[in-house]
Amino acid sequence: MATEQKMRFAPVGSGFDLPELENGVLDLWEREASFDVLRQKNSGAPRYSFIDGPITANIEAMGVHHAWGRTYKDLYQRYKAMQGFDQRWQNGFDCQGLWVEVQVERELNLNSKRDIETYGIDKFSRACRARVDRSAAAITKQSIRLGQWMDWDNSYYTYSDNNISHIWSVLKLCHEKGWLYKGHRAMPWCARCGTALAEHEMTGSYKEMTHDSLYVRFPVLAEGRGSDLAKQRASFLAWTTTPWTLPANVMLAVHPDLDYVKVRVVADGATEPELLILGAKVYAQSKWHNAEVVGTVKGRDLIGLRYAGPFDELPAGKTAAPAHKVIAWDEVGEAEGTGIVHIAPGCGAEDFALGKREDAPVLVPIDENAQFVSGFGWLEGRDARDVAHEIADDLRKRGRLFRELAYTHSYPICWRCKEEIVFRVGDEWFISMDELRPKLKEAATKVRWLPSHTGDRMQNWLDNMGDWNISRKRYWGLPLPFYTCANGHFFIIGSQNELRERAVRGLEQLQELHRPWIDKVVVSCPTCKAESVRVRETGDVWLDAGIVPFSTLNWLTDRGYWKKWFPAEFITENVEQIRLWYYSQLFFSVVLTGRAPYETVLSHEFVYDEIGDEFHKSGENFIDFPQAAERVGSDIVRWFYMRLNPADKVLFGYNVLSEVKRKLLVLWNTYAFFVTYANVDHFDPAAAVVPARERPLIDRWLLSSLHRLVRDVRGALDAYDSQTACLKMEAFWDDLSTWYVRRNRSRFWKARSERDSLAAYQTLYEALTTLIRLFAPVMPFIAEETLSLLRRGAHRGRPGTPDACRAPRRRTGPRRAILGWREDADASPEAHRRVRRERSRPRRFGQRFRAGGDRQGRAQREGDRDPRRGGGPGEGDREAGPQGARTEARQGSPARAAGARRGSLPAARRDDLGRRLRALGHRGPHLARRRARARGRTRRGRDGRARNEGHPGARARRSCARARAPPEQHAQGGGARHLGPHRAPLRRSHRARVRALRRLHKAGGAGDELHRGPP
């Protein structure tokens, strides 16, 4: 377009179509291989080590909640890249375990382990791998859309043989240290998934449920001390919310110090009175009729009494009957139930422990699918979760049921398939934590936890966690490398190489270290050479993720490389990872190195929808990220998250995003204002700089604020505090728009002198280019677009000047991406030394934004440098010494005044402004009319329709007329009086200005609606 050829800065459309802008930038980055150039540039420089927590590759679309953590990751890596640090940029995918299996079962319409085995484990594993690969590709694409820069071709996958091999080596080490054991104990069990679950998988997996709760009579047997009671038809009254456990009852527990009452009662429908024994307090709170207390007794006096179990007639019950007795247990309370607890050691962890203490038999009533096993009569083959009513009926018929009540409580569910959990005793593999616990705690204290309470939560978790159950009875997962030979020797294969060495046969069919192929490899026992096969269990997925600081850094194969990048300086994830990924990594690292694998850990909270409900993948409220990106733009989502406190729960929705967009429009309009007028006035960023001392006070106030901003934002980002950084930047661009631009508007469109106008342009140009670089790591798309256009303008018509990134000069060729470049310096040894120096110094406020900032800051003060380089004056503040401080003190007053005035602007008025801005959208009001308004001749009260009326020609004619009118007064602080001898007439004729404006209107130039005068 001819117009564009003549304009220094590409005209800004009046709209703010962020998704379109972002897609354009993505094309640019791809075309220019910006990321590769950046890596190359920083390669060999001082290192910044970030380790990515693997995202589960089990989703088709990332939810908007994923964008929070991933933006933190991108922000800090980009920030460090802009400072020149060399990084690995490795993304990770979590690929194994129940997550994937359950999803693939759904896809294949399988619903049990039996189904999977019929289908074929090999085909099932293939399907799991295919799903992971599909999902990883989708996540990669969507993360790129988020603006995330990673070395996507080099992502790590936890299903890799390398990852598995690394875990094997640590398991072997644990065995050598004596921490690994096979335990026979009661575990939470998901019947649908057919596997036990670990403690850390249970936290948070609870759901409000209503169950049948039963009050059941356990008649006292006429043995020993019980004879008297038996004669009075006495029964213990116990209560349960899991009726399916009653057939496995072995004992009853009471608290030895509590009072129990004997109540004579005539039950509903009964004729004869009976005696019921229950907690005194519980009885006192209940309202029984036809009942009287005939005696009180301490719990300890009940201990040892024998009773008849509820299902003693069943074959299994017969084995338990001899063990039925009342035992003492300090955990018995009176808050709910009857003060007497039914104990089934085969159906619960605590019950199991009590059974062990009393040396009682353990009845395991259900199998892996929660179906009753043989020995339980009519219950055999029935699902434990479906039999509550029938058990109640059966007990009622036999006179054992006292009462049946629906009971709503918070009950554990499987975190993966959401089915309710049962408890089951089985053989599982554990890592003992007793010896490791103090070491883990100690290592965790050396980590910087952000927010700080997360450190306490980690300590709390370490205090309370039990031994780690690492085995799962599943298919697609880490194969546990445990072998027992025919002669009973147990041994562990510690690596892929060892497997090869020990293999007797089956190696030829081994395609990968997964079931079923690994199961077919027969190895020889190191002790007796007997042939041995692997146990069938797979590993906990948190083993997969925990090994990452070692497996991805080639611990086994290249220790030098590992040393270069270990430990991670920074990791960040959702706060739930305290008991998951943070913990499992800590475990591996302490076992292998004795220290934590990370230095700073930033955790963020959960994301909810706008009314505070959880996002459900299948629910109506789910917002997938690609959809949000195309609707509002990634940068808005990024800015939204980064300006939040990570410790707060987030309510996410399009309404809150439009608030963010409103804020960004303020920034965008300032940028558009600059471009519009800079083009009209042919502002040349390369023109000789007007020295700061010759600029008006308001210019110096703005520059001083800018320098403070650089210092504050850098300080905040160095401390991983993006919220402070973002809020400071927002406050700055508000001031920039509301005070600087508004107060100085006339200097841009009708300067008293060319030099005064130039000073205003230079000030605004520096503020914008610096601000953009500050927010570039948070909003890379907007930064890329605006900064590269501003810079391109700066380089036009200046042959022989290499631009900041040393790219070939092009006057009209395609745009160059700039975020891919370290702008401060090229990869020269001097640059490296500088970065290294900076890095070795303790971090503090006021450090340079860029390594070259001091030079630029000085240049700024000397007022003789090319402003094209922009200002990175953080350190300059410090070096400025007393003079700088004086300047800042002097300039404090306008800033304060500005603040005060801003405060006085009625909130309603500001909202009104924002609403109008939003309404403007693509159709900015007529530029000239806005100018007229700026002069105080506003035709207020006209609505948007009126503005858009009229022939374009007529609008242009009106614009001429208004553009000619003189300003009513000069804006405060914007005085040509500072400029003395440089007073000069406008260099362009009025006619030329009008022509330029007309062209602009045709091009739909953006306006300065925002920068109208105060009301």
Ligand SMILES: [Zn+2]
């Ligand atoms: Zn399950």
Ligand SMILES: [Zn+2]
């Ligand atoms: Zn052996």
